């Protein structure tokens with residue numbers, strides 16, 4: 001199973017997104033799926049290009065809308081493993097409403113956010129994840145608002161799987177994405193993926209100094225939501241590992257009557273024009 005294709009990514013040399021791409025490819029291979037069993041759906045931004053760089057079905061959607069497309073795909077074809085991906089601007093600004101509702105809906109898809117705390121594609125403006133005081137062309141006096149806290153939002157919205165990785169730790173990140181793909185429900189994985197061109201504050205060195213691995217915290221229990229929330233608040237979100245996983249709650253698919261019986265994608269759609277029009281009428 002080779003999830004590499006011949007397209008050369010046009011990210012800046014050193015961009016964290018290269019490692020995220022490699023981790024997704026490795027995780028998909030490790031869980032034993034074939035390229036035709038994977039769909040990668042992306043939004044807009046530097047990271048959104050990832051859909052074209054993986055040997056799988058790929059869909060490059062519009063800004064902030066990777067999740068609605070990913071959920072539609074999964075509803076139409078439950079046999080596909082669906083990974084949605086994009087940046088922090090895509091998922092936590094224009095796409096934030098979709099993110100929260102996808103989390104609480106708990107559909108069986110994996111969402112990998114490449115969080116570089118800035119808008120890279122548009123050449124360096126403050127994003128919802130930029131720290132308060134962060135200076136860019138759009139906030140020359142420093143960002144006034146505090147940054148959004150995606151782990152706290154995900155936990156509050158009822159997420160059944162929350163993890164966070166760092167792009168240079170490909171081994172851990174691959175394991176997190178594998179666990180996310182195998183999780184029966186919505187898996188939310190935030191990844192610190194530095195923008196080496198426009199974010200000169202949250203650099204690789206900065207993350208290495210500030211991140212704590214949950215595996216190094218004695219008695220950390222990822223099945224305890226309160227402990228997860230308390231830990232991410234205490235550590236100001238600067239942790240990596242599986243933060244929370246609930247293996248009991250059923251996924252959206254398991255709750256939808258009839259969903260498991262036959263995917264829409266497998267229906268015999270060899271219809272005449274009259275049959276097609278009749279079918280359409282049923283939904284009007």
Ligand code: SF4
Pocket residue numbers: 010011012014015016017046047116120121194195196197198
């Ligand atoms: Fe990566 Fe930043 Fe370059 Fe975009 S601008 S490709 S996020 S380093």
